[in-house]
Amino acid sequence: MAALLQVENLHTAYGLSKVLFGISAEIDAGECVVLLGRNGVGKSTTIKSIMGLLTPAQGRVVWKGQDITGWAPHRIARAGIGFVPEDRRVFPELSVWENLDIAARAARRPGHWTMDAVYDLFPQLASMRNRMGGYLSGGEQQMLTIARTLMGNPELLLLDEPSEGLAPLVVDMLLEKIGELKRGGLTILLAEQGLEFSLALADRVYVLEKGTVRHSGPSRELREDRALADRLLAL
Secondary structure: OOOOEEEEEEEOEEOOEEOOOOEEEEEOOOOEEEEEOOOOOOHHHHHHHHHOOOOOOEEEEEEOOEEOOOOOHHHHHHOOEEEEOOOOOOOOOOEHHHHHHHHHHHHOOOOOOOHHHHHHHOHHHHHOOOOEHHHOOHHHHHHHHHHHHHOOOOOEEEEEOOOOOOOHHHHHHHHHHHHHHHHOOOEEEEEEOOHHHHHHHOOEEEEEEOOEEEEEEEHHHHHHOHHHHHHHHOO
């Protein structure tokens, strides 16, 4: 049976600056797979190449057996892939409720994730539903961005550096919530540099270095062999 998502030999550049050099990976339904590595190794570029925000110069992205390379991001979202960007991008002049409502209207995908369902996942958002997005803390904005993406009822959730720049207590909360999504059966591709955060969630990992896959395998390999993790990540 084919993987839910296949990334095949991706080469992606920003103008003349090449970033990815033949990235290949795959994700099965229900898995949490982590792209792990330091800043600047190509994790976010891989995520953006999947989401259609960047067009690979070579290679392809296959979603449920269909080549979606070069599709517009909104078309990819409507096909069932949700994207949580690193910079969050909430609408600052819209309320929490309006941020969520506009996402649901844009996606037009029926499913489990309704306003009530995301409020159950993130009760704090329910208590501040009338607060403007621009007045939320970084952690609250991250909750809103994840909730907003879930309103599109994705089959695959792309999370780009969700723990970046957040306080440890907020990171712990996000770890719990993403774990809850995983246990609920949602397929997750996570780009992350935090080793402990990644290994707490991942079924499998791809360690990236200089735009290539340096190591891939079950996450237990890195959990059980910290010397290997140290060598791979130069911690």
